[in-house]
Amino acid sequence: MKQNILKVGTVMGLLLLIGVFFNCNNTKSDNKSQELGNIATTKETIDKPVVEYRKPVVFITGNDKGNSHFYDSARVYFKEKNYQIINGKYSIEEIISWMNKNATENPYGEIHIVNNNNPFRAMNLETVVNGNKVTAQTLQETITKGKLPSVKSKAIESDTRIIFHTNQLATNTNLVNTLKSAFITENKVPQVVTSPYYNIFGGAFSNHYLAQPYYVFYPTANSPGKVDLSKEIAKKYPEEKEISWYDALNNEKERYVGEPYTIQYTIPINLELDYHNSDNEIPHFVMQEEIMDFIASEEGLMKEVEKTTIPVEKFRWTYVVKNSQLIIKGKASALCVLKPLTKPYGELEHVKPDTNNKRLYAMK
Structure with a gap:
C-alpha cells in the first residue's frame, strides 16, 4: 500500500515539474513574440514617416458679373477658414503651374477649385491660357497633345484631395475622370471630390450650402x-x-x-x-x-x-x-x-457641406 502511494506521489511530482517547465517555455515564447512585435511596429513607424501637409489652397477661378456674388462670397468664406487664397488663375494649366512653382517638402493635402459653372455648358474654366473651355473632350485632347504641364510628384500624395466647388459636376462622370487624369503624377493618383448638388456661397442664412x-x-x-x-x-x-x-x-x-x-x-x-x-x-x-x-x-x-x-x-x-x-x-x-438642403431634425438649418460626407459629395 505504501509503495502504491509512493508511486502515485512520484508521478504527481513529475507532472508538476513538466507543467512548470512548459509554462516557463510558453512565457519565454510569448515575451519573445511581444519583443518581435514591438520591433516590427517600431520598424514600420520608421519606414512610414508621418506626412505633414501644408494648409489648404483655394483657387478662385472666375470673376462675378452683374448681380452675382459667387466668387466674392467664396473668397470671404475660405478666408475665414484661414485657407490660402489664389486669384487670377482661370485655366487648368495655370492651376498646375502654380502648384508646381510653389511646391515644397510638404505636399498639398487639399486643393479647392471654385468655379461657377452652368451644368449644361462647358465649365467656366479654360484648359490652357486662352484655350477652349473645359469639357471632357477638350480637356482630354489637351492632355493627349501634351499641352498641360505634369504635376510634380512631390507636390501631392495619393490621399491629396482636389475638391471642386461647382454645380452638379459629379453628374458628369466622364469630365470628373478626365479632370482626375490631369492631376495624376507618375506614381500618385489624387482623389477628386465633387458634388451632384449646386454650391451656393454667400446665402442670407449660410455662407456656404448645397441645393x-x-x-x-x-x-x-x-x-x-x-x-x-x-x-x-x-x-x-x-x-x-x-x-x-x-x-x-x-x-x-x-x-x-x-x-x-x-x-x-x-x-x-x-x-x-x-x-x-x-x-x-x-x-x-x-x-x-x-x-x-x-x-x-x-x-x-x-x-x-x-x-x-x-x-x-x-x-x-x-x-x-x-x-x-x-x-x-x-x-x-x-x-x-x-x-436648399436642410437638416431633417432639430432646428431648421442648412446641412453643412462636409466634403467627407459621401451623401453630399462623390469621391473618385
Missing part, C-alpha cells in the same frame, strides 16, 4: 407662362411633394431657411454642316418645325442636341448660310428651382 436643382425648359423668348411651367415641372418631378412649384418659380431668393427659389439662364447650341463636297443643296427653312425635322433627320446633329439632355423642341431655332456652310443656332431658357 437640389429641378429644371423646366422653354424656347428662349417664347415662355408659355409660369402657370403652365409650374404644371410641367410638377409632372416632371412627381416624387417631390414639398415644393409649391408656382410659388418657387416666382421666387428669386431664399427668404427663410430652406425656401425653394429659382435662377434662370440660357443654353445655346451651334450646329454646322458643310456642303462644299456635297451633291445636296443647302436647305432653306420657313418655320421652326422644319428646322427641328431637319435636325431629327441628321444623326450627327441630333446627337449634339441629345448631349444637352434638353428636348429639341425646347430650343428656339434660327439659321444662317455662310458660303457652303449651314449654321443652325438654338437657344433654350432654363428655369432652375433650387431647394
Whole structure:
C-alpha cells in the first residue's frame, strides 16, 4: 500500500515539474513574440514617416458679373477658414503651374477649385491660357497633345484631395475622370471630390450650402407662362411633394431657411454642316418645325442636341448660310428651382457641406 502511494506521489511530482517547465517555455515564447512585435511596429513607424501637409489652397477661378456674388462670397468664406487664397488663375494649366512653382517638402493635402459653372455648358474654366473651355473632350485632347504641364510628384500624395466647388459636376462622370487624369503624377493618383448638388456661397442664412436643382425648359423668348411651367415641372418631378412649384418659380431668393427659389439662364447650341463636297443643296427653312425635322433627320446633329439632355423642341431655332456652310443656332431658357438642403431634425438649418460626407459629395 505504501509503495502504491509512493508511486502515485512520484508521478504527481513529475507532472508538476513538466507543467512548470512548459509554462516557463510558453512565457519565454510569448515575451519573445511581444519583443518581435514591438520591433516590427517600431520598424514600420520608421519606414512610414508621418506626412505633414501644408494648409489648404483655394483657387478662385472666375470673376462675378452683374448681380452675382459667387466668387466674392467664396473668397470671404475660405478666408475665414484661414485657407490660402489664389486669384487670377482661370485655366487648368495655370492651376498646375502654380502648384508646381510653389511646391515644397510638404505636399498639398487639399486643393479647392471654385468655379461657377452652368451644368449644361462647358465649365467656366479654360484648359490652357486662352484655350477652349473645359469639357471632357477638350480637356482630354489637351492632355493627349501634351499641352498641360505634369504635376510634380512631390507636390501631392495619393490621399491629396482636389475638391471642386461647382454645380452638379459629379453628374458628369466622364469630365470628373478626365479632370482626375490631369492631376495624376507618375506614381500618385489624387482623389477628386465633387458634388451632384449646386454650391451656393454667400446665402442670407449660410455662407456656404448645397441645393437640389429641378429644371423646366422653354424656347428662349417664347415662355408659355409660369402657370403652365409650374404644371410641367410638377409632372416632371412627381416624387417631390414639398415644393409649391408656382410659388418657387416666382421666387428669386431664399427668404427663410430652406425656401425653394429659382435662377434662370440660357443654353445655346451651334450646329454646322458643310456642303462644299456635297451633291445636296443647302436647305432653306420657313418655320421652326422644319428646322427641328431637319435636325431629327441628321444623326450627327441630333446627337449634339441629345448631349444637352434638353428636348429639341425646347430650343428656339434660327439659321444662317455662310458660303457652303449651314449654321443652325438654338437657344433654350432654363428655369432652375433650387431647394436648399436642410437638416431633417432639430432646428431648421442648412446641412453643412462636409466634403467627407459621401451623401453630399462623390469621391473618385
